[in-house]
Amino acid sequence: MTVSHPAGPSPERRAWLSVLAKAAPKDVFAAWEAIAELPGYGTLRAPEIGMVLVRGRMGGSGDAFNLGEMTVTRAAVRLDTGETGVGYVSGRNRRHAEIAAAVDAMMQSPALRPLVEGAVVARLARAQQSRRDAAARKAAATKVDFFTMVRTRGPA
């Protein structure tokens, strides 16, 4: 299935898709349900659960090898106003993927974007940033200095 995306690979779109994919489903639902007027949309691809084969790099930065799979749910929607959006989110939550696709479509519509830009995307991004920041502060609190004992010969 091909969905045309005039927006193309804009860094901005990559950023909001990333935020939507990394968010916890319950946070996505809470943000979505808080929106007063939701636009009408139909599904182009009903939410579908599958897997993505995750690749690592040999030695950390060499050629690729297959590490294992992860579950992923995807969906695509078309707003009644014509914009299309896709959702690819880790895990098996169909509603999460569908909302991600709807938000992606709304973010591409100048008229609808103000409804979700702050209330969904920025809100989820802040939650992720604060979780990450807390983890980084906890990590910093566990930083140690190991001393290696220096053996010195005593006087005579």
Add this chain to the structure above:
Amino acid sequence: MAYVAVKGGERAITNAHRWLAEDRRGDPTIPEIEVNQIREQLSLSIDRVMSEGSCYDRDLAALAVKQARGDLPEAIFLTRAYRTTLPRFGASLPLETGQMAVRRRISAAFKDIPGGQVLGPTFDYTHRLLDFTLAANGETPLEGALEAEEPQAYPMATIASVFAHEDLLEPDTQTGAAAEPFDLTREPMAFPAGRDQRLQALARGDEGFLLSLAYSSQRGWGSTHPLCAEIRLGEVAVEFVPDELGFAIEIGELTLTECQMISTGAGGIETAPQFTRGYGLTFGHCERKAMSMAIVDRALRDAAQGEASAPVQDEEFVLYHSDNVEASGFVQHLKLPHYVDFQADLQLIRRLRREHADRQAAMKEAAE
């Protein structure tokens, strides 16, 4: 003669499974454990099931642990079976572990590694004394983790990048030209194995088996004299290119454990002496597994250079026996009915005994 299918026993099997369900539940006066409690509080069980089950999904792994009554190889089997029911959308771009949002990063080899030694949430340096307050009735008082003023900065320098300017560590190579990496889930094991095939097999491999192999190597059976150059634990984004978009997007974030082991290498005629490396990477926080994997990876590289003499250096031995789903399947099928095998064995033994008795009798006669 192999296992021969049998019929019958349906009622007994159904009743056995009902009893199994009752046993799984345990004492019904004790509240039933919920999948989300397993996911949150037995998180290292979850990590092992995801790694060896070869499927990253914390909820799925928690369900598998519950259903398997805490038997992790059984939970791994359940996870592997489930993953065969899902379609595969494609393969991710290779993970950039150097970009990891690090929660733990230590180097046992290099004290002054840039960024410092960050212990993170570790069992290391605990006294391994049972903490009976955890068994006390009611909620255990929780002291939350301390947060430093300054957050840990990342990405953190890797051990490879630190010594890169001196060429002291063997570098990774990105040929880029490489075709699709070997995929054990679609192709049978082949020998000699490439490092891509080996790393995939080790990543899915049984932790206990790899741990023992790594230990055997340390004790002298194919020693690689490893030093732990780096262990890191943290979150890494996964990028994927959906067909309908045609450009890469992040589809989630995985917790990973990575281990770099280094060994001194004598070099050759063309190459100067250099540290050689072994690599371990797992889903979740599986440190023992990642370290073992790195040691075994390094030991198997000897095989590629024709230096193999110990079990850990024998790639057919290691890779054919590292998968606990295959191994437990083959060992445990022995408890399924083998009545026909036994009948055949009985006939054979009886005939051999008859022949033995006849020979004895003949010798006795001759002696007289």
